[in-house]
Amino acid sequence: xxxxxxxxxxxxxxxxxxxxxxxxxxxxxxxxxxxxxxxxxxxxxxxxxxxxxxxxxxxxxxxxxxxxxxxxxxxxxxxxxxxxxxxxxxxxxxxxxxxxxxxxxxxxxxxxxxxxxxxxxxxxxxxxxxxxxxxxxxxxxxxxxxxxxxxxxxxxxxxxxxxxxxxxxxxxxxxxxxxxxxxxxxxxxxxxxxxxxxxxxxxxxxxxxxxxxxxxxxxxxxxxxxxxxxxxxxxxxxxxxxxxxxxxxxxxxxxxxxxxxxxxxxxxxxxxxxxxxxxxxxxxxxxxxxxxxxxxxxxxxxxxxxxxxxxxxxxxxxxxxxxxxxxxxxxxxxxxxxxxxxxxxxxxxxxxxxxxxxxxxxxxxxxxxxxxxxxxxxxxxxxxxxxxxxxxxxxxxxxxxxxxxxxxxxxxxxxxxxxxxxxxxxxxxxxxxxxxxxxxxxxxxxxxxxxxxxxxxxxxxxxxxxxxxxxxxxxxxxxxxxxxxxxxxxxxxxxxxxxxxxxxxxxxxxxxxxxxxxxxxxxxxxxxxxxxxxxxxxxxxxxxxxxxxxxxxxxxxxxxxxxxxxxxxxxxxxxxxxxxxxxxxxxxxxxxxxxxxxxxxxxxxxxxxxxxxxxxxxxxxxxxxxxxxxxxxxxxxxxxxxxxxxxxxxxxxxxxxxxxxxxxxxxxxxxxxxxxxxxxxxxxxxxxxxxxxxxxxxx
Numbered sequence: 023x024x025x026x027x028x029x030x031x032x033x034x035x036x037x038x039x040x041x042x043x044x045x046x047x048x049x050x051x052x053x054x055x056x057x058x059x060x061x062x063x064x065x066x067x068x069x070x071x072x073x074x075x076x077x078x079x080x081x082x083x084x085x086x087x088x089x090x091x092x093x094x095x096x097x098x099x100x101x102x103x104x105x106x107x108x109x110x111x112x113x114x115x116x117x118x119x120x121x122x123x124x125x126x127x128x129x130x131x132x133x134x135x136x137x138x139x140x141x142x143x144x145x146x147x148x149x150x151x152x153x154x155x156x157x158x159x160x161x162x163x164x165x166x167x168x169x170x171x172x173x174x175x176x177x178x179x180x181x182x183x184x185x186x187x188x189x190x191x192x193x194x195x196x197x198x199x200x201x202x203x204x205x206x207x208x209x210x211x212x213x214x215x216x217x218x219x220x221x222x223x224x225x226x227x228x229x230x231x232x233x234x235x236x237x238x239x240x241x242x243x244x245x246x247x248x249x250x251x252x253x254x255x256x257x258x259x260x261x262x263x264x265x266x267x268x269x270x271x272x273x274x275x276x277x278x279x280x281x282x283x284x285x286x287x288x289x290x291x292x293x294x295x296x297x298x299x300x301x302x303x304x305x306x307x308x309x310x311x312x313x314x315x316x317x318x319x320x321x322x323x324x325x326x327x328x329x330x331x332x333x334x335x336x337x338x339x340x341x342x343x344x345x346x347x348x349x350x351x352x353x354x355x356x357x358x359x360x361x362x363x364x365x366x367x368x369x370x371x372x373x374x375x376x377x378x379x380x381x382x383x384x385x386x387x388x389x390x391x392x393x394x395x396x397x398x399x400x401x402x403x404x405x406x407x408x409x410x411x412x413x414x415x416x417x418x419x420x421x422x423x424x425x426x427x428x429x430x431x432x433x434x435x436x437x438x439x440x441x442x443x444x445x446x447x448x449x450x451x452x453x454x455x456x457x458x459x460x461x462x463x464x465x466x467x468x469x470x471x472x473x474x475x476x477x478x479x480x481x482x483x484x485x486x487x488x489x490x491x492x493x494x495x496x497x498x499x500x501x502x503x504x505x506x507x508x509x510x511x512x513x514x515x516x517x518x519x520x521x522x523x524x525x526x527x528x529x530x531x532x533x534x535x536x537x538x539x540x541x542x543x544x545x546x547x548x549x550x551x552x553x554x555x556x557x558x559x560x561x562x563x564x565x566x567x568x569x570x571x572x573x574x575x576x577x578x579x580x581x582x583x584x585x586x587x588x589x590x591x592x593x594x595x596x597x598x599x600x601x602x603x604x605x606x607x608x609x610x611x612x613x614x615x616x617x618x619x620x621x622x623x624x625x626x627x628x629x630x631x632x633x634x635x636x637x638x639x640x641x642x643x644x645x646x647x648x649x650x651x652x653x654x655x656x657x658x659x660x661x662x663x664x665x666x667x668x669x670x671x672x673x674x675x676x677x678x679x680x681x682x683x684x685x686x687x688x689x690x691x692x693x694x695x696x697x698x699x700x701x702x703x704x705x706x707x708x709x710x711x712x713x714x715x716x717x718x719x720x721x
Contacts, residue, residue, distance in 0.1 A: 031062075034089030036082040039356065040125025040260075041099065043166040047091035052123065053349045054103055054318040055084040056113055061102040062088065063120060069098045069130040069161040084349065095166035098130050099123070100159060103317050107141075112320035112330035114311065116141040118152045119159070122257065122313040124353060126162035127276070129261050134158050135241045139310035160257075160312070169280045176368050177290050179227045181405075181428070181480035181556050182613040182659070185602055186294065187226035188489060189561030190252070191234060191266045196584040208268035209234075209278045213285035221291055224564060224595075225602030228292035228405075230371060232489060234279065236261035238303040241310075243577050246509045251579040252489065254296075254373060255339070257303040257312060259357040276365075283366050292368035294405060295361060299343055299354050300377035300412065306340030307332050321347050324380075336377050336414035345378050345391050354378075354391065359400045369405025371430075376412040376419045384416045387424045396424065407483060421471040428556060431482045433471060437464040438486050439520035441671055442545050443498065445649050446538065446713055447522035449673035452646035459643035461669070462630060465653070466616065467554035473615050480613045482555035486546045487563055492573045494546065494563035495591075497521045498539045499528060504571030507578060515574030528571060544597055544691040545671075545715050551601045552667070552717065554611035564598040566591030593694035600696045604688055604717060609659025610667070625656045633670075635679030650676045650710075666718040670710040677709045680718075689717035 034049045041050050052060055064074040078086040101123060105115030119141060122129065138155040195201050195211030205211040212229070221229065236258030239250040253263060267275040283293050302322075304315045314322040324334040324342040333341040344350050361367045372378060379389040395401045407428040411418045423429055441461045444453050463470055467479030487494045492503075501523045503515045524530075524538040543566070551557045561567075562585040569575050575583045604610075616628035630638040631652040638651055649671035658665045666685060670676045684705050687698040692711035710716050 030091055031076045031079060032089040032091065033080045034087045036080070036085035036087045039085065039352070040123060040127075041097075041162065041164045043093070043095045043164055047089055048093040048097060048164050049087065049089045050078060050099075051085050051087040052078065052101060052317065053085050053321075053353075054105075055321050055349070056318050057086070057103045057105045057115060059104045060086040060317075061104070061117070062090075063100045063102060063156070065098040065100065065130075065161055067096065067098060070157075072156060075102075093164070095164050097164040098161050099164070100156065100161045101317065109142075109307070109331040112325045114141060114315050114319040116152075116311055116316055118154045119311040119316050120154075120156040120161070121311070121316045122160045123162040124313055124317070125260055125356070126258055127165040127260050128163040129236050129258050129264075130161040130163050131159070133160055133238055135244055135310075139312065140308075141311040141316070142308075165276075167274065167276060169277055171280075171284060171366065174284050174287050174366060176366070176404075177227070177287060177292050178368075178403075179290075179292055181478075182609065183606065184228055184292075184405075184480075184556050185226045185551070185605065186228045186230045186483070186556065186558040187221065187224070187561060188230040188232070188296075188485075188558055190232045190489065190583065192251075192579070193583045193585055194561055197581070198585075198587045202270075204270040205268050208266055208270075209282040210268045210271050213282040218285065218289045218291075221286075222289060224599055225606060226559065227290070228294050228368065229286060230294040230296065230407075230558065232296050233298055233373075234263050234266060234295060235259055235297065236263050237298075240303075240305070243509075248509060248577040249579045250577060251583060252576040254298050254576070255303045256298045256301075259299070259353065260360055280365060287366070292405070293366075294369040294371060294407070295367050296371045296373060297358075297361075298373045299345070299357075300374040301337035301339045301341050301343060304341060306335070309340060322350055334414070336380065336412040336417060337374055338413040342377055342380075345389075346381065348390075351390055351394060355394055355398065355401075358395075359398070362400050362404055367404070369407065371407040371409065373409055374412040374417075375408035375410060375423070376414075376417045379419070379423070380412075380414070385419050385422065387422060392424045392427075396426065402426075421475065425475070425477055425481075428481050428483045430488070431464075431468055431471070431484055431555065433468050434464045434482065434484045434550075434553070434555070435486050436520060437461065438546060438549050439497070441649070442542055442549070442713055443520055443522045445671040446524070446542060446673075450647075454646075456649070456671075457644045457646055458638070458648065458651045461671075462643070462651070462653070465549065465553045466611065466628070469615055478613050479554045479611070479615065480556050483558055484550055484553050484555040485558040485560070486550050487560045488558070489560060490574075491516065492519055492521055492571070493560065493567050493569050494543050495539075495566045495568045496571055496573070497546075498542045499523055499530075499568065500571040501527060502571070503573045504528075505574055507572060507582065508574060509577075515572075519573060540594070540694060541691060541711075541713050543594060544696065545713055547598055548601050548689065548691050548696075548715050548717075551598075551605050552610055554613075557605070559598070561585060565595050596695040597691075601689065608661050608665055608688075608719070610655055610665045610717070612657065612659050626654070627657045629654045629656070631681075633676050633678045635681070648672075650678075652678055654681060661719065664720045666720070668708065668710045668716040668718070670715070671713050673712055675709050675711050677707050679707055680704060684721045685718040686721045687716055687718050689715070691715045
């Protein structure tokens with residue numbers, strides 16, 4: 023601060039938003055459409071002592087701005103917004119609260135929950151709590167760093183060739199024995215050669231990371247000694263979460279993240295971020311005043327109709343970000359562009375993405391956010407994945423997102439769980455949604471969902487397991503959730519899992535139980551990885567990771583969620599590698615819709631058969647007690663030879679009559695590693711165990 027004269031604050035520019043060092047000084051620009059004035063508070067390097075307080079001198083179209091000549095990168099600052107305290111009008115200005123710049127690239131301090139962060143003594147009070155929170159408030163630090171990207175370039179893997187791997191930065195490597203202890207649980211750990219070797223051997227093409235933005239743990243969890251491990255509680259949309267950096271490489275938090283991206287790119291792997299723009303860490307109307315609420319509550323959040331003191335809660339987390347407002351939309355767009363342009367990420371998965379498409383009339387694929395992304399020269403070229411629902415009325419929008427967007431397809435998830443798991447649980451009962459017609463529809467890209475809007479099959483992101491719910495091993499080991507460790511008396515997490523414990527709840531030594539569990543895991547992996555669409559694998563499922571039946575471990579930063587590499591299921595790992603390899607080799611389904619019509623040579627692009635070799639058609643598709651069928655792909659994606667899938671979800675082995683010709687069995691899910699016991703061609707019939715799936719290639 024010695025080189026800065028606080029009285030020399032100049033007009034500056036209203037752009038870009040945030041604090042930016044130009045080599046000679048720092049320009050500050052802060053949006054607030056309702057504040058009467060905004061103060062810039064300067065602190066010492068550690069953020070402990072305020073050394074100057076200056077009013078931003080200019081207001082240009084709702085942006086307050088000023089330029090501080092002589093200021094340097096590393097300057098620590100916070101903001102105070104002056105205006106009326108009228109919660110009934112949606113206005114919650116409280117100049118006693120130091121506010122974090124929404125555009126902060128680097129956040130100073132460790133957040134400690136305290137009553138002084140709250141602007142009201144009681145949720146129903148209309149009077150502010152005027153206690154100053156600067157001592158404990160988070161501050162921003164001005165940055166000016168340049169990373170040597172070298173020849174880094176995005177892998178730009180086509181969707182038809184993509185296999186996504188969803189993982190948590192810490193959970194992946196925290197227990198990995200081949201990664202140095204100092205690097206475990208961090209970006210550096212994810213970039214370590216042992217991690218990269220696993221990704222490459224597995225065959226995935228993209229690492230989809232759970233949130234890495236700066237987030238807070240809710241006060242409720244802190245009081246119980248828990249933490250928001252998943253990180254779906256963002257406060258800083260431009261800032262890397264420092265808890266995920268090791269510091270062991272001598273790099274800044276941002277540079278450790280960039281080093282990870284660069285390393286994964288060199289291995290041909292894309293990096294996709296899970297992002298949370300639907301709500302912030304300021305929670306509901308009783309929550310703390312940390313940033314957005316104090317700067318312009320009425321603009322940043324959707325206020326409840328008829329009661330501006332409350333929020334619309336489409337997120338289920340207390341508030342909903344108001345992307346309908348132009349400056350809030352700009353915040354989201356600026357953040358996304360930052361992560362692509364400055365951090366080189368390859369795409370995003372948007373948590374509760376329906377919020378981003380909400381208009382005054384409800385969800386719309388033509389909403390301003392989607393239009394802004396579609397025309398943006400930076401964002402239009404990266405992968406965009408929607409979690410296509412939120413918690414509000416009309417929020418379920420699977421199939422409703424614009425062209426170009428992928429969607430998490432819960433029709434696929436539930437359909438495959440029904441067909442394989444519930445069939446095993448109730449082999450002699452007719453079960454709804456377990457028909458062969460339902461299975462075929464999901465296997466072939468969910469054409470009922472995506473074809474009417476002329477979207478390609480690859481827009482269906484197929485998954486059976488994600489971070490949110492049972493792991494694959496637990497899906498076939500537990501009938502009930504076991505979430506007591508979460509502190510909510512086992513009430514949290516869904517109770518509708520379509521799971522089956524295969525005869526014994528939890529760990530088992532019964533060989534019959536273990537054999538069934540193994541088969542079910544393999545057929546679920548095989549159908550996910552071979553199906554038409556873009557597959558996603560949840561980290562740890564390839565080695566049988568269990569969370570002890572906890573299907574909502576968002577607050578468990580411990581061995582419940584950390585992948586156990588000490589005792590991996592090596593057979594399951596080999597099986598998963600084999601299936602992904604076959605997907606890459608054969609591309610058994612095109613990224614085009616099938617017609618079911620024969621070509622000039624009488625060859626069908628896709629046809630379906632009964633086990634006895636007759637055509638599957640008409641009412642037979644809905645025969646709930648018949649769970650065996652065959653799928654013949656006459657024109658597979660990579661191979662010029664036909665591919666045949668034999669599917670048996672019944673309770674007993676089924677002998678399939680094969681189409682004419684000689685067939686080579688490439689995958690048999692009845693075997694622990696998927697490799698058939700003999701390499702001899704099958705020519706007339708093939709018996710498929712139950713439950714199992716076989717993949718054959720015509721020779």
